[in-house]
Amino acid sequence: MIQLTLVAGARPNFMKIAPIVHAIQAKQQAGVSISFRLIHTGQHYDKKMSGDFFEQLNIPEPHANLGGGGGTQAEQTAAIMVAFEKELLAHRPDLVIVVGDVTSTLACSIAAKKLVIDVAHVEGGIRSGDLSMPEEINRMVTDSITDHFFTTSEIANNNLRQLGFDDSSIHFVGNTMIDTLMANMPRFKRPDGELFDQLVAGEYFVMTMHRPANVDQEEKLKQMIDAILDGTGDLPIVFPVHPRTAKNLEQLGISSSRLHMTEPLSYLEFNYLVKNAKGVITDSGGITEEASVMNVPCITLRDNTERAETVELGTNELVGTNPANLPPYLKKLMAGEWKSYQGIPLWDGKTSERIVSKIINLYS
Template identity: 50%
Template sequence: MKNSSSICENLRHLRIVNVVGARPNFMKMAPIIEAMNRYPERIRHILVHTGQHYDEKMSRAFFNDLGMPRPDIDLEVGSGSHAEQTARIMVEFEKVCLREKPDLVIVVGDVNSTMACTITAKKLGIRVAHVEAGLRSRDMNMPEEINRLCTDVLCDYLFTTDRFANENLRNEGVPEKKIFFVGNVMIDTLLKHREMASRLNLMDQWGLEPGKYATLTLHRPSNVDDRATLEGILEALSEIARDLPIVFPIHPRTRKMVEQFGLSHRLSNGNQVRGIWVTEPLGYLEFLHLNMNARMVLTDSGGLQEETTVLGVPCITLRENTERPITCEEGTNVIVGNRKENILAAARKVLQGGISQGKVPEKWDGKAAERIVKALLAVEDL
C-alpha cells in the first residue's frame, strides 16, 4: 500500500477521505474534488483509490482525462471474488481511517468499494456520505443492488440524482433530514468536458461520420457469462451492423468470454465499413466524443443511460431493468433486455427515427458537486 502524509489536524477544517474504486467512480468524484478545492480554508481532503479496477486503460488513465490528482493512497486490492475483494478493501481501508482520523468519508456509486468503505468507516464511528444514493433496480441478482441497499442504510448523508431516488429512500423509511436532492455529478463531468471531447479528431482518424455509426458497451454477467445469451446478443448486433457499423471498446471480461465461447468470428478488428469494430477500452474523452456523435448507443451500463439522456442520443439498454428510470421517463433510454428480437426491434425503431430525443432531468445542470459541498459544510456547521 502506498502511503501519504496525514490530513491536516487543524480542527477548523472538515477532514474528508474521498473514495474511488472503479472506472465510473472517477467521473463522479472528479467534480466533487474540484468543488472542495474552492474551500481550502474549510476543507482538507485526501483521495483513496482502492484499486478495485487496476487495468491502466480501465481506470488509471481516467485520472489524466479528468484532470484529477493522483490518489494520495492506493490500496491496490486488485480482483477476486466479491467476498475476497470486499474483505481486502475493508482490511486496508480500516488502516487508512485509523491513521487519518477523518470527520467524514465520501463514497460514490454502487461498487464493492462503496459498500466496503461505508461499513468500515461506520464501525469506526466515522460519518459517511453517499453520492448517487437511492437508485434501485429491484433486482437482487445484481451485486450493485446489494451494495446500494447496504450503503444507504448506513450512511449519514444521502445525495440523490432524481425524484425516483428520493421516493425510494422515503419509502424505505429514511429520515427526510438525511436526503439531499443535488442532481447528477456524472453530468457535471460530462458538461465540463463536452467541448474538449468535441475537438478530438476521431471521426477522420477512424473513418467515421457523425450519426452513421453506433457505440456499444457490454460487460454484465447476465449478458456475457452464458454462451447462448452472449451469442444471441452478438447475432443481433451483427444484423444491426449491416446497416450501421458498431464501435465496441471491449471490456476485458467480455473479451475473455467471447474467446472462451468461440465467438470471436462475430467481431471485427480494425476499421470496417460494416461490422462490429472491436477496440481496446477507451479514455473518457475519446468515448464521450464517440457517444456524442453516435446514431445510437447500445449498452448494459448504468452511467451511459444518463449520459445519452443529456447528449440527446438514443440509448438501447440490454438489461431487464434499470436503477435509473428517469432516463426512460424523461430521457432517451429504452430497456429491451437481451433477447435478439427485442434488440433488433429497438434498433430498427431508432434507424427509422422512432425514438424521442427526450429532455434533461431536473438539476442535471453541472452544479451537483457544488451543491454537495455546500450541503456538507452546512450540516457539519463549518
C-alpha cells in the same frame, strides 16, 4: 477545519468524485477551512488508471492506494475494509464520502461506521430491484448505514423515504457524472486510427456489453449480436470490448466487416464517439445517463435499471436481455423516430457545488 475522505474504487467512481474535488478546491480558494484526502481502494487494477487518467479529469493523484484488488467478492471486501480502517485511524475525517455501488462503496462505509465516522453516499437511494446484481446488495447495505444521502432523482428520494429515512438526511442535488460530462464536453477528442477517421457523425453505432447475462451464454450472445447486425442497416458498429467478451466472440466465430471490436477507450475518446453516434446499445447504467443528456438514442440490454429517470425523461429504452425484443426498437431508431431528451431535474453540471455547500452547512 472540515476534514473529508473521498473514496473511489474503479474508473467510473473517479468520474463521479472528480467534480467534488474541484468544488472543494474552489471553496478552499474562497477561504473556507476544508480539506480532503482522496483514497483509491485499488479495487480495479486498470492500466489506463495512470497519471494521464487523473490529468484528463484534472484531479490530483490519490493520497493513498489501498491495493484491495483481486480475489473473491468476500476477500476483496475484507481486504479493503482492513486497509481502509488503517487509513481512517491514521487520518480520521469528519465525514467519509462514498460514491456509486461498487464493492469499495460497501466496504468503506462499514469500516467508517464501525469507527463512528459519518458516511455520505453520493447516488444514494437508487435501486434496480435485482438482487442477483452485486451492485444492488452494495447499494442496499451502504444506504442502511448512511448518514447523508446525495441523490440524483426524485425516484431515489422516494425509495429512501419508503425505507423510513427522514428528509433531513436526503439531499436532492443531481448527478456528479453529468458535472464531469458537461465540464469535459469541449475537450472530447476523436480516437486515433483509420477506423475512427472514417466514421461519419450520426452514421454509426457505439456498443458496450459486459454483464454476464449477456456475454457468458454463448448462444444468446450470438443471437444478440446477429439481431444488432440485422437491425442496423449498413452502419458501422464500434464495440470497445472487454478481453473476456472478445474471447467469447472469437470462439463463437462472430465477425462482420461492420462490427469493429476495439481496445477500451479513454473517457474523452469514448464520449466523443457517443456524442456523435446515431445510437448507443449498452448494458451499462452510467452510459444511459450520459447518452440521455447528450440526446443520443440509447438501447439498454437489461431487464431492469436503477436509473429509471433515463427511461422516463431521457433517451433510454429498456429492451431486456431477450434478442427477440430488439428488432422493433432498432427499426424505430433507424427511422429517426426516437424520443428526445426531456431534461432531468438538477442534471445541470452544478451538483458538486450543491454537495460541498451542503457539507459545509452540516459540518461547520
